[in-house]
Amino acid sequence: MDTLSRLEEVIAQRRAASPETSYVAKLHAKGLPAIAQKVGEEATEVVIAALAGEAADLTGEAADLIFHLLVLLGAKDIALADVLAELDRREGVSGIVEKAARTQE
Numbered sequence: 073m074d075t076l077s078r079l080e081e082v083i084a085q086r087r088a089a090s091p092e093t094s095y096v097a098k099l100h101a102k103g104l105p106a107i108a109q110k111v112g113e114e115a116t117e118v119v120i121a122a123l124a125g126e127a128a129d130l131t132g133e134a135a136d137l138i139f140h141l142l143v144l145l146g147a148k149d150i151a152l153a154d155v156l157a158e159l160d161r162r163e164g165v166s167g168i169v170e171k172a173a174r175t176q177e
């Protein structure tokens with residue numbers, strides 16, 4: 073199992089934990105708006121790190137963003153597999169467009 077899938081599973085398990093011992097449970101106890109707001113904050117921190125930080129800052133902020141996005145997806149009952157399938161679908165679409173462009177050359 074890959075890293076993101078493992079993290080998705082851990083997040084799903086930790087939702088039922090005590091908010092006192094689990095950050096995931098603490099976020100869920102605050103509700104969907106707080107989880108969504110957290111994704112927005114982490115995205116802003118990614119932008120700041122990309123424009124004004126070191127590479128290590130961006131790595132850390134990107135990890136925070138991906139983690140919080142997985143928490144948000146879980147809260148909305150959207151599986152990571154669905155997001156990956158959408159990316160695969162787009163790859164397929166862009167492959168078809170590229171192929172069509174090549175045959176017109």
Ligand SMILES: N=c1c2ncn([C@@H]3O[C@H](COP(=O)(O)OP(=O)(O)OP(=O)(O)O)[C@@H](O)[C@H]3O)c2ncn1[C@@H]1O[C@H](COP(=O)(O)O)[C@@H](O)[C@H]1O
Pocket residue numbers: 079082083086093094095096097110135136139
């Ligand atoms: N990957 C992460 C992860 N990344 C970031 N964070 C937490 O996200 C928070 C973000 O930090 P911030 O400074 O932005 O926020 P904060 O001030 O600490 O908290 P709030 O403002 O949101 O209250 C920190 O508390 C980090 O510990 C994470 N917390 C948990 N995980 C994973 O989730 C698993 C389950 O965690 P628990 O639910 O705590 O058991 C862990 O085993 C990890 O694998």
